[in-house]
Amino acid sequence: MATINFGGVNETVITRDEFPLEKAQETLQHEVIAVIGYGVQGPGQSLNLRDNGFKVIVGQRKGGKSWEKAIADGWIEGETLFDIEEACDNATIIQYLLSDAGQIEAWNTVKKHLTAGKTLYFSHGFGITFNEKTGIVPPADVDVILVAPKGSGTSLRRLFLKGEGINSSIAVYQDATGRAKEKAIALGIGVGSGYLFETDFQKEVYSDLTGERGILMGALAGLFEAQYNVLRKNGHSPSEAFNETVEELTQSLMPLVAENGMDWMFANTSVTAQRGALDWKGKFRDATTPVFENLYAEVASGREANRVISEGSKTDYRQKLDVELKEIRESELWQAGAAVRKLRPKLN
Numbered sequence: 001m002a003t004i005n006f007g008g009v010n011e012t013v014i015t016r017d018e019f020p021l022e023k024a025q026e027t028l029q030h031e032v033i034a035v036i037g038y039g040v041q042g043p044g045q046s047l048n049l050r051d052n053g054f055k056v057i058v059g060q061r062k063g064g065k066s067w068e069k070a071i072a073d074g075w076i077e078g079e080t081l082f083d084i085e086e087a088c089d090n091a092t093i094i095q096y097l098l099s100d101a102g103q104i105e106a107w108n109t110v111k112k113h114l115t116a117g118k119t120l121y122f123s124h125g126f127g128i129t130f131n132e133k134t135g136i137v138p139p140a141d142v143d144v145i146l147v148a149p150k151g152s153g154t155s156l157r158r159l160f161l162k163g164e165g166i167n168s169s170i171a172v173y174q175d176a177t178g179r180a181k182e183k184a185i186a187l188g189i190g191v192g193s194g195y196l197f198e199t200d201f202q203k204e205v206y207s208d209l210t211g212e213r214g215i216l217m218g219a220l221a222g223l224f225e226a227q228y229n230v231l232r233k234n235g236h237s238p239s240e241a242f243n244e245t246v247e248e249l250t251q252s253l254m255p256l257v258a259e260n261g262m263d264w265m266f267a268n269t270s271v272t273a274q275r276g277a278l279d280w281k282g283k284f285r286d287a288t289t290p291v292f293e294n295l296y297a298e299v300a301s302g303r304e305a306n307r308v309i310s311e312g313s314k315t316d317y318r319q320k321l322d323v324e325l326k327e328i329r330e331s332e333l334w335q336a337g338a339a340v341r342k343l344r345p346k347l348n
């Protein structure tokens with residue numbers, strides 16, 4: 001473990017230098033890992049584990065898109081691809097990667113196969129933290145751990161194939177064997193994480209729900225719409241409004257932030273931009289702080305979890321989602337975006 005100074009606060013992280021892949025392979029040499037669920041995280045984690053040389057099988061509901069995708073990715077029915085029940089039976093480590101609502105429904109099936117000494121693995125603190133709502137209460141004689149990649153399963157796989165890696169948080173909820181933490185680290189390295197930082201199940205779920213509803217997805221999408229609409233109302237063309245709202249952010253400015261921080265981005269823009277942006281930063285911070293406070297309170301109260309569970313368990317959830325996503329896709333803002341993307345030189 002390395003102690004790293006994060007802006008004045010020391011934290012321990014685990015990198016591939018201290019815990020190389022060979023050590024992870026050795027730690028898990030007697031384990032059979034079943035990745036349950038082949039949605040977004042399932043493919044990323046299982047394919048990375050397979051390519052990293054672990055014994056891994058996939059458990060997924062038969063029929064349907066995810067099952068077909070697993071076959072297309074080279075998992076073989078009866079050898080490395082099973083229904084959920086059989087995969088759990090064959091496994092010593094169960095990576096529970098169904099949707100958070102799906103985990104509630106399949107829990108009784110999975111629980112039956114959690115015999116003494118097995119490991120139950122999550123990529124989100126949801127099921128355990130909100131167990132009064134989810135009913136997910138593992139037996140006392142199994143290890144319960146978490147490895148939560150801080151990004152989409154799609155990025156987890158893409159970065160792995162490029163030889164890079166996303167960072168993940170890890171946590172131990174229950175240590176029945178005395179080896180829970182080393183298993184969590186080994187799996188974190190095995191699924192292709194760049195480095196691992198420690199948390200607990202509750203902190204993971206509170207921060208994750210806040211982040212995705214906030215800046216990472218919800219707030220960002222809302223701010224895009226607000227600025228785009230104001231520009232359009234004031235007579236700007238769709239291409240101008242889109243370029244000044246989204247395209248320049250993703251193509252020019254955020255890569256600079258990613259590379260070298262916010263001040264570096266500011267340093268590489270005009271005095272005109274810097275002065276104005278630095279003056280307006282505080283206004284946006286102050287205007288949105290109450291919304292973020294409200295968001296965190298809704299998460300911590302469990303009300304966001306209630307909503308995820310009730311909406312996510314509806315049988316027509318996917319159909320309704322498709323309608324909502326189609327509405328976004330077909331809006332003027334994102335149609336303008338489609339046109340702009342086609343005009344990017346490298347895509348031609």
Ligand SMILES: NC(=O)C1=CN([C@@H]2O[C@H](COP(=O)(O)OP(=O)(O)OC[C@H]3O[C@@H](n4cnc5c(N)ncnc54)[C@H](O)[C@@H]3O)[C@@H](O)[C@H]2O)C=CC1
Pocket residue numbers: 037038039040041042060061066096097098099100101102103105106123124126148149150151152153154
């Ligand atoms: N999507 C992502 O990139 C990330 C997801 N996570 C966490 O990883 C876990 C898995 O998430 P996703 O990959 O997004 O899941 P997902 O929504 O893609 O669903 C995974 C699979 O669950 C199956 N499923 C759903 N309901 C079911 C049911 N009732 N019975 C049997 N199978 C069912 C579906 O067939 C699907 O293939 C969750 O805990 C999530 O919060 C964590 C980080 C990022």
Ligand SMILES: CC(=O)[C@](C)(O)C(=O)O
Pocket residue numbers: 149150151152153208212216
């Ligand atoms: C990709 C990720 O980490 C999210 C946004 O938290 C999620 O998909 O739940």
Ligand SMILES: [Mg+2]
Pocket residue numbers: 149150151208212
């Ligand atoms: Mg997340």
Ligand SMILES: [Mg+2]
Pocket residue numbers: 208209212
């Ligand atoms: Mg999340």
